[in-house]
Amino acid sequence: MMSTATTTTMEKTASTNGASSHGFTLQGKKATRFGFGEGLVTLGEKYDNVVVLGGDITTSVMTSYFKDKFPERFFSMGIMEATSTLVAAGLALSGKIPFFASYGAFAACRNTDMLRISVCYNDANVKIGGGHAGISVGPDGATHQILEEIAITRVLPNMTLVVPCDFTEAKKATVAIGEHVGPCYIRFGRTDTPMFTTEDTPFVLGKAQVFRKGNDVAICACGPMVWEALVAAEELAKDGIDARVINVSTIKPLDNATILAAAKECGAIVTAEEHQITAGLGGAIAEYLVKEEPVPMEFVGVNDSFGGSGDPDELMALFGLTSKEIIAAAKKVIARKK
Amino acid sequence: MMSTATTTTMEKTASTNGASSHGFTLQGKKATRFGFGEGLVTLGEKYDNVVVLGGDITTSVMTSYFKDKFPERFFSMGIMEATSTLVAAGLALSGKIPFFASYGAFAACRNTDMLRISVCYNDANVKIGGGHAGISVGPDGATHQILEEIAITRVLPNMTLVVPCDFTEAKKATVAIGEHVGPCYIRFGRTDTPMFTTEDTPFVLGKAQVFRKGNDVAICACGPMVWEALVAAEELAKDGIDARVINVSTIKPLDNATILAAAKECGAIVTAEEHQITAGLGGAIAEYLVKEEPVPMEFVGVNDSFGGSGDPDELMALFGLTSKEIIAAAKKVIARKK
Amino acid sequence: MASLDFHIYPLETGFHGSSRPVAKPELVKDYGYETFVPFTNSSNNSDEQVAAIAKEIRRDIVRALVEAKSGHSGGPLGSADIFATLYFGGVMNHDPKDPWNKNRDRFILSAGHMCPVLYSTLANAGYFAKQELLTLRKLNSRLQGHPGRDMGLPGIESSTGSLGQGLGIAVGMALSDKLVSKNSSRVYSLTGDGELQEGEIWESAMCASHWKLDNLTVIVDRNHCQIDGRTDEVMEVDPVSDKWKAFGFHTIEVNGHDINALRQAFAEAKATKGKPTCIIAETYMGHPVSFMNDDYRWHGKPPNKEQAEIALNELV
Amino acid sequence: MASLDFHIYPLETGFHGSSRPVAKPELVKDYGYETFVPFTNSSNNSDEQVAAIAKEIRRDIVRALVEAKSGHSGGPLGSADIFATLYFGGVMNHDPKDPWNKNRDRFILSAGHMCPVLYSTLANAGYFAKQELLTLRKLNSRLQGHPGRDMGLPGIESSTGSLGQGLGIAVGMALSDKLVSKNSSRVYSLTGDGELQEGEIWESAMCASHWKLDNLTVIVDRNHCQIDGRTDEVMEVDPVSDKWKAFGFHTIEVNGHDINALRQAFAEAKATKGKPTCIIAETYMGHPVSFMNDDYRWHGKPPNKEQAEIALNELV
Numbered sequence A, B: 001m002m003s004t005a006t007t008t009t010m011e012k013t014a015s016t017n018g019a020s021s022h023g024f025t026l027q028g029k030k031a032t033r034f035g036f037g038e039g040l041v042t043l044g045e046k047y048d049n050v051v052v053l054g055g056d057i058t059t060s061v062m063t064s065y066f067k068d069k070f071p072e073r074f075f076s077m078g079i080m081e082a083t084s085t086l087v088a089a090g091l092a093l094s095g096k097i098p099f100f101a102s103y104g105a106f107a108a109c110r111n112t113d114m115l116r117i118s119v120c121y122n123d124a125n126v127k128i129g130g131g132h133a134g135i136s137v138g139p140d141g142a143t144h145q146i147l148e149e150i151a152i153t154r155v156l157p158n159m160t161l162v163v164p165c166d167f168t169e170a171k172k173a174t175v176a177i178g179e180h181v182g183p184c185y186i187r188f189g190r191t192d193t194p195m196f197t198t199e200d201t202p203f204v205l206g207k208a209q210v211f212r213k214g215n216d217v218a219i220c221a222c223g224p225m226v227w228e229a230l231v232a233a234e235e236l237a238k239d240g241i242d243a244r245v246i247n248v249s250t251i252k253p254l255d256n257a258t259i260l261a262a263a264k265e266c267g268a269i270v271t272a273e274e275h276q277i278t279a280g281l282g283g284a285i286a287e288y289l290v291k292e293e294p295v296p297m298e299f300v301g302v303n304d305s306f307g308g309s310g311d312p313d314e315l316m317a318l319f320g321l322t323s324k325e326i327i328a329a330a331k332k333v334i335a336r337k338k
Numbered sequence C, D: 001m002a003s004l005d006f007h008i009y010p011l012e013t014g015f016h017g018s019s020r021p022v023a024k025p026e027l028v029k030d031y032g033y034e035t036f037v038p039f040t041n042s043s044n045n046s047d048e049q050v051a052a053i054a055k056e057i058r059r060d061i062v063r064a065l066v067e068a069k070s071g072h073s074g075g076p077l078g079s080a081d082i083f084a085t086l087y088f089g090g091v092m093n094h095d096p097k098d099p100w101n102k103n104r105d106r107f108i109l110s111a112g113h114m115c116p117v118l119y120s121t122l123a124n125a126g127y128f129a130k131q132e133l134l135t136l137r138k139l140n141s142r143l144q145g146h147p148g149r150d151m152g153l154p155g156i157e158s159s160t161g162s163l164g165q166g167l168g169i170a171v172g173m174a175l176s177d178k179l180v181s182k183n184s185s186r187v188y189s190l191t192g193d194g195e196l197q198e199g200e201i202w203e204s205a206m207c208a209s210h211w212k213l214d215n216l217t218v219i220v221d222r223n224h225c226q227i228d229g230r231t232d233e234v235m236e237v238d239p240v241s242d243k244w245k246a247f248g249f250h251t252i253e254v255n256g257h258d259i260n261a262l263r264q265a266f267a268e269a270k271a272t273k274g275k276p277t278c279i280i281a282e283t284y285m286g287h288p289v290s291f292m293n294d295d296y297r298w299h300g301k302p303p304n305k306e307q308a309e310i311a312l313n314e315l316v
């Protein structure tokens, strides 16, 4: 799964050189959803008021871990994402810390009005897990893929939006949103993707992390595209291009300082996300930078179309979501620098 | 209603000078929803397969005009925005041209999943009217105001999104989306707002119109903020600033050529919308320009907060949605030009 | 194991993310509000006393609406007897002096547009000064056009206004009480009958009965009216009682203007174990104001000054 | 007055907004697909003949799934008798040679994940070559993991896959036929029983009965299973029949594996005037494959090669 050509190259590079310029090592692959599942268990162990609502796909979005461990704090809701979100709001207004998880397609779209009014306008301490994000879901096809929810959730006032880059960060991010007070949405994927951060890799909710230093161009990525960005940076280095790679795992609130520094110091930005180019991470960064430091940008993402069935790696290649497109975008944006 | 201080100034200016530099004359006030209602009747008269679905607020969103004229092609759906959207999709897939209208809060958020899958992924010829948009709804407060749906609808592939600037354009836009094949969303308001375009003012779906020439800064606005932009331009002219005013009534697809020319020729952009700054019209323009011509931008809109009760004009002033903020933004962005 | 504490009760902080002030009641009318002594909640209050409070609630609704110049008359007036029974007939366990008491029963107004009756009820119970009713729908008022929790008005448990959502929140609260905290609080939620057209109502109903939430009581304000007309013409919701039964509820049909019948219904709901209860309260929209009674055109408009005067005269 | 015409029937254009090609069936297996002669739809087909076709549909489902290496076995296998009856028992008016004929009856698969049974049914009727079944879920296939109208597969009336949506689309089509075009076409839609938890099902039901859409027949695949377990444990949907009745439907409960009973039910639905009909078809998930039968764990996984062989042997 997702053993794209670029990743293979990377593995080769790593084994040849013994080390990479970014300091991350590929530790195999594991889907971010497992990090979410484990994070829930950690929270459950720490706090007795963390509760989880199941949406009839508990073994897909790994709420099953919590269910097995804390059956008395797990509540099956069946297939009613709108009302599950409302029930979560009611629990939050009663002092509980409820997590509700489903596929992002349904955890952000079936319940958008509920997120807007009952969660965000209420400022209810509800945590939403949106799984199977992006197109890497694969064969299930367009209805089960979701490429729109970064836009949908980040436009909501009071919402915090996190897109962890790998399994390890997903676990940290899940614990962090559980401990943060206020509405949160966390996005995670179904398919096994590269694991490369460690327990020691810094993660702070609301902070973007520079994963590789460089001043020629800054690649701002989220989710599994962070690894693709690191791979791209290694390739770019061969052409003498020194790319900064920033893991923008918190998309809302955006870490303006880190983004601004990148724009000032690199003068050109590439964004990469498994989402529509429209209104996503790239949009968030563009909106901020034109106000502070307008620099040339290029976007790697899905270009305003629905996904489709296929193997995850085939789809990532078909829709242009690999290091290859990041490399091309980086070269293009550097050429545009004034 | 909405007789803001700036508008009053404008009225004075017009009567004093006899003419304005943009060539538009204030013809009184009328809410854009009435244009929607009249447009539906025009469509009904022209085409026998135009049908309208009522959402228990027919006299608010003016589908009542169509209901009165063509009762046999009007179907009351009660209060079920999600299913009304699905029924519309079924009608479209049967060769009808269905319009469903409700408050934008419910016509874009209660049915987001339906818009995504059954309308847009189906490429069904469904037309959604989202009324009571912005905060100018007034006393009903935050739940009935909507400041997020430009983001929510423009991220959907296959969607066409129109935000007419006044009553007359709303009527034209309604007819235009009826004759356009594919999913469309039209946004309109409840409160009476300035009427200033005429039958002769050009309107083409997908085209932005330059409403005032100028090369110092371009103000890109939609909805009632277009009038505020014109008022602002008149004021700026007094300070020797020549502002271009662009009516971006079609937000998706964006008229890239007109936007690009504005960025190139003016070197600075202000956007103005009755919407969150996040991911709205300003976001759409920023996303495009950083790829082509990164110029300084400033955004006039609601800054990531919910609305509230009050008189429309009080709210517009409180949330910073008047010509005053546009003028300040224009001066600020001009100062930022390199 | 620790509970992760967070602030769940609203403060008087004004609008989100801003330092906007809360509107202070300025208007002082000749309503005797300054000297008003709140009514107490007691099962010892006679039906007549509760009915008298309902009348007072209605008067305050009219006064607030005429001042606001917009807002909903029909539903609030028609459901005042239900609110009076709940808050003053000894049905709900609530304390205006300690509004966020952990053991309180909670009320969620799913039909958010009907908030004038809730505001008026709360003011009559002493949650806040009656003068504040006259800020209804005004800029920075804690009495938003639809309930806004962000304004921190005591007694407002949740923002509502988008129909079909409040009931699900109430279900979450009932689930929290019964199955997580395991306390004996009860949760009440009122929905409109047009509101029953929203599918989330039936999701919430299914969920409540699946989890056997016998601490939940739903009241349907069955006034046969919604905005566009009579409910059976706009979108038929009958047979209402069969629907709730089929979704696992104990159902009680009752005259929603009969305090005694309402009290019995609430008692029956409390006594019903193993399933939630739905009380279908037959009411007249706008009742008992002569020119509003049973007329859907009064769903969403306020009386003007003359109409208000007539209404207030009828309500003495 | 003119009708504004637009292209409502899908073409084989591939994915939206792209020139992506449609996958061509490459796999040729020893299934005799090249020489296959489609079955015809006729009320003269005996129950046994229809049952035999159901078996063939099931075999093709297993073959497609094992090739796809992902996808749903349980629902599709369990509902094959319903599909065989609809498409080959003379119930639906449909023509594989003229798939978009204006007078056709339409079928909307609300439970989109069950598409393998629909694809297999359509192939057996001759809508497209059986070989194409072996492209299921592959890149650029017209047989998407959930039905995608953009792929232009003949017989696919709408994209579905997000549960609870297809029924509303079917209601719109029935409304269009009966009240706008005023033709006599019928619309059929199949939902899962877990799917009944989505509130839009009840909105759609209310709407269909409000508009008296007696040209609409809903079939509930009542297999008591969903992803996380038995339906009564995940979220109780019983009493299913009472719910549909309370929402204004004529209801028929039937053994969903009994062709004759199904035929009678569809006939009764056609004869029922003034209200839509809901046929609650009791089925077993995965039926009749021994190791799948009535086991919810087969909701969403394909058989591996060995399992497929066993299944195919059982299905001769």
Ligand SMILES: Cc1ncc(C[n+]2csc(CCOP(=O)(O)OP(=O)(O)O)c2C)c(N)n1
Pocket: B055, B056, B057, B079, B106, B110, C074, C075, C076, C111, C113, C114, C161, C162, C163, C164, C191, C192, C193, C194, C195, C196, C223, C225, C226, C227, C285, C299
């Ligand atoms: C989701 C949603 N859709 C539409 C509205 C607009 N709306 C407010 S009240 C109302 C009618 C409600 O009818 P009912 O529940 O019977 O209340 P009543 O008219 O009896 O007060 C409508 C459609 C809304 N508030 N929320």
Ligand SMILES: Cc1ncc(C[n+]2csc(CCOP(=O)(O)OP(=O)(O)O)c2C)c(N)n1
Pocket: A055, A056, A057, A079, A106, A110, D074, D075, D076, D111, D113, D114, D161, D162, D163, D164, D191, D192, D193, D194, D195, D196, D223, D225, D226, D227, D285, D299
């Ligand atoms: C809106 C939505 N939520 C969740 C899902 C994921 N999902 C697909 S099938 C399914 C279970 C459906 O149960 P049922 O309708 O009984 O079908 P069966 O398992 O019997 O095939 C779920 C939860 C979905 N497709 N759509």
Ligand SMILES: [Mg+2]
Pocket: C192, C193, C194, C221, C222, C223, C224, C225, C226
């Ligand atoms: Mg009513």
Ligand SMILES: [Mg+2]
Pocket: D192, D193, D194, D221, D222, D223, D224, D225, D226
């Ligand atoms: Mg099932």
